[in-house]
Each structure stands twice: as structure tokens, then as C-alpha cells.
Amino acid sequence: MKVVVLGASGEIGKAVAGRLRDRDIEVVAAQRSTGVDAYAGTGLAEAFAGADVVVDCMNVTTTSAKKAIGFFGTVAANVAAAAITAGVGRVVCLSIINAADPAVNAKFGYYQGKAAQEKAYLDALGADRLTIVRSAQWYELARQMLGTMRLGPFAAVPHMRCQPLSAADAAAALTDTVIHRPEGDVEVAGPEVLDLTDIGKAIAQRNGSPRWVLGVRIGGEPIRNGALVPDTPSVVAPTTLDQWLAQEYAA
Ligand SMILES: NC(=O)c1ccc[n+]([C@@H]2O[C@H](COP(=O)([O-])OP(=O)(O)OC[C@H]3O[C@@H](n4cnc5c(N)ncnc54)[C@H](OP(=O)(O)O)[C@@H]3O)[C@@H](O)[C@H]2O)c1
Numbered sequence: 195m196k197v198v199v200l201g202a203s204g205e206i207g208k209a210v211a212g213r214l215r216d217r218d219i220e221v222v223a224a225q226r227s228t229g230v231d232a233y234a235g236t237g238l239a240e241a242f243a244g245a246d247v248v249v250d251c252m253n254v255t256t257t258s259a260k261k262a263i264g265f266f267g268t269v270a271a272n273v274a275a276a277a278i279t280a281g282v283g284r285v286v287c288l289s290i291i292n293a294a295d296p297a298v299n300a301k302f303g304y305y306q307g308k309a310a311q312e313k314a315y316l317d318a319l320g321a322d323r324l325t326i327v328r329s330a331q332w333y334e335l336a337r338q339m340l341g342t343m344r345l346g347p348f349a350a351v352p353h354m355r356c357q358p359l360s361a362a363d364a365a366a367a368l369t370d371t372v373i374h375r376p377e378g379d380v381e382v383a384g385p386e387v388l389d390l391t392d393i394g395k396a397i398a399q400r401n402g403s404p405r406w407v408l409g410v411r412i413g414g415e416p417i418r419n420g421a422l423v424p425d426t427p428s429v430v431a432p433t434t435l436d437q438w439l440a441q442e443y444a445a
Contacts, residue, residue: 196220197372198241198248198282200232200273205334206288207251209365214372225252232269238276247372248277249286250315254307262307270311274318284323286372287315288364291328291357291381291424298421301414321378327371330383330424332361333438336393340404347405351394352412356422358393359384360438363431376428383427385434387420393435400443 197214201207202223211221222241224230230237232252242248250273254265270287277285290305292298294312299305315324335358336351343350359382367382391409398407411418433441 195247195373196222196245198222198224198245199251200224200230200248201251201253203227204251204253205332206361206365206368207249209362210249210251210368210372213365213369217369217373219373232272233265235272235276238272239280242276242280242282245280245282247284247286248273248282249288249368249372250311251288251368256307257303259303259306262304263310264307266307266311267314270314271318274315277319277323284325284375285315285319286325286327286368287311288368289326289328290422291330291383291427292422293328295421298414298416300416302417305413325371325375326379327368328379328381329359329364329367330422330427331356331358331390332364333358333393333397333435334361336390337397339390340394340397340407343410344404347403348408349394349398349404349406350408350410351391353409353418354390354413354422355387355418355420356390357383357387357424357427358390358435359431360433363433367429367431370429380429381424381427382429382431383424384431387423388435396435396439397443400439 199211202211224241293305294309339351340349395407
């Protein structure tokens with residue numbers, strides 16, 4: 195089996211590529227640093243030659259709906275077209291639980307981008323050639339926000355009620371999906387329902403910094419009040435927040 199991992203230098207792409215290689219699967223790491231620009235559409239044909247599966251782990255960091263829709267919609271259309279031309283059997287796209295629902299993403303530009311991504315893939319490939327893995331938010335997302343939304347001893351983390359998991363557990367579910375090809379799409383969530391703000395506070399406490407973590411209300415009311423929590427996820431990942439904190443912040 196030959197698998198192209200788009201975004202193999204990123205948080206989850208790196209973990210997925212590593213897990214696939216651990217199972218003796220041939221992996222092509224495809225991102226701009228290896229000569230593949232999925233937004234411009236360059237390098238895809240060469241990377242996809244002879245591949246059985248393409249996994250999209252790419253990302254853009256933005257809160258702008260225009261930028262997110264432009265990036266995810268264009269990239270998905272380019273990847274799908276190149277996959278069809280190269281005769282790739284299947285594309286696995288990583289998305290976010292309930293992010294494509296217009297009732298959830300009306301005030302969340304990034305999630306509107308994920309909706310555009312899912313639609314572009316489905317329109318181009320159809321359900322037979324596409325598996326969407328929708329993950330819940332990762333514990334690492336709260337840590338990332340502590341770094342970006344920070345001023346001195348203060349950091350802001352949005353109130354998001356979700357069923358979070360570790361990026362490593364999400365990578366394991368994504369890898370299993372690539373290898374075992376389940377029927378239909380996949381939802382992967384963690385073992386507990388939590389508020390992302392509280393995860394940020396727990397990380398700051400373990401890390402000793404930042405001193406103050408403030409919960410902020412951005413992205414719309416559904417995100418705060420449980421619309422991101424899945425009804426019956428197909429995979430419930432095992433690692434709790436406390437276990438992840440113990441691993442990441444060992445004394
Ligand atoms: N964070 C969460 O809680 C969460 C939850 C569920 C799902 N997700 C999804 O997981 C995906 C990956 O997120 P992440 O945090 O792992 O991403 P990340 O660490 O920001 O990495 C992004 C990757 O995309 C590549 N990339 C960006 N633009 C590209 C382009 N034009 N052409 C080719 N490659 C490009 C980057 O490599 P180069 O810069 O070298 O090109 C990098 O390898 C996203 O789609 C996100 O929506 C995230």
C-alpha cells in the first residue's frame with residue numbers, strides 16, 4: 195500500500211505518517227517543503243503517481259471565513275482532481291465534528307472553511323471514493339491558543355463545549371481508517387465532555403504559565419452550548435485529559 199500524507203509536517207500529519215511507516219506502509223510526505231503546494235495545485239500529480247490512498251491533513255491558520263473557504267475549498271478541489279487523474283482509489287479527509295453544520299458555523303469562519311472542504315471533496319469524488327474522518331477538538335488546540343491569544347501573564351481560550359481527545363488518539367483513528375477502510379464516514383471523540391477554556395486552565399496550571407486564563411465568547415452560542423458534542427461517535431478515544439497532562443508535563 196502506498197499512501198500520500200498531505201500536511202505530513204503538521205501536528206497530526208506527522209503522527210499519521212509515523213504510524214503508517216511503523217506498519218511498513220510506503221508513505222509520501224507531501225507539503226510545500228517537499229515541493230507540493232495543494233493550493234496552487236503544483237506537485238500533486240507527481241506525488242500521487244501510483245498511490246492507493248491520499249490523506250488530507252493540511253491546515254490554514256485563520257479566523258476569516260473568506261480565507262478559510264478559499265483555502266479549504268480550493269485545496270480540496272485541486273486534490274480531488276489530481277486524485278481522479280492519477281487513479282488514486284480513495285481520499286481520506288480530516289474534518290471536525292459538526293463543523294460543517296450551518297447552524298453551528300454561522301459565526302465561525304474557520305468552520306465554514308471546513309464545510310467548504312467537505313462539500314468540495316464530496317462533489318468531486320462522491321461517497322464511494324471519499325472517507326471523511328471528523329475529529330473532536332484536540333487537547334493540543336487549547337495549548338496552541340494559550341500561545342497565540344496571549345498578552346503577558348494573560349491568555350484567552352474560547353468557551354467551546356466539546357468531547358476532546360489527544361492529537362495522538364486522533365492520529366490513531368485516522369491511521370486505522372486509512373488501513374481498514376470502514377463503511378461510511380468516521381467520528382472520533384474523547385472520553386469526556388469538557389469546556390476548552392477549562393483545558394487551557396489545566397494546561398496553564400501544570401505548566402506554571404500563563405498565570406491567568408480567561409474564557410472568551412467567540413464563534414457563536416452553539417459552540418459554547420454543546421453543538422460540537424457528537425451523539426454517538428464511532429470511535430471513543432481512551433486518553434483522558436489528566437492522562438494526557440501527565441504524559442505531556444511529566445515532572
Ligand atoms: N486542532 C484540532 O483540534 C483539530 C480537530 C479536528 C480536526 N482538525 C483538522 O486537522 C487538520 C490538520 O491540523 P494540524 O493542526 O495538524 O495542522 P498544522 O500543524 O497547522 O499543519 C498543517 C500542514 O499543512 C501543510 N500545508 C499548509 N498549506 C499547504 C499547501 N498549500 N500545500 C501543501 N501543504 C500545505 C503544512 O506544511 P507546509 O507549511 O510545509 O506546506 C503542514 O504540514 C486541519 O484540517 C484541522 O481542521 C484539527
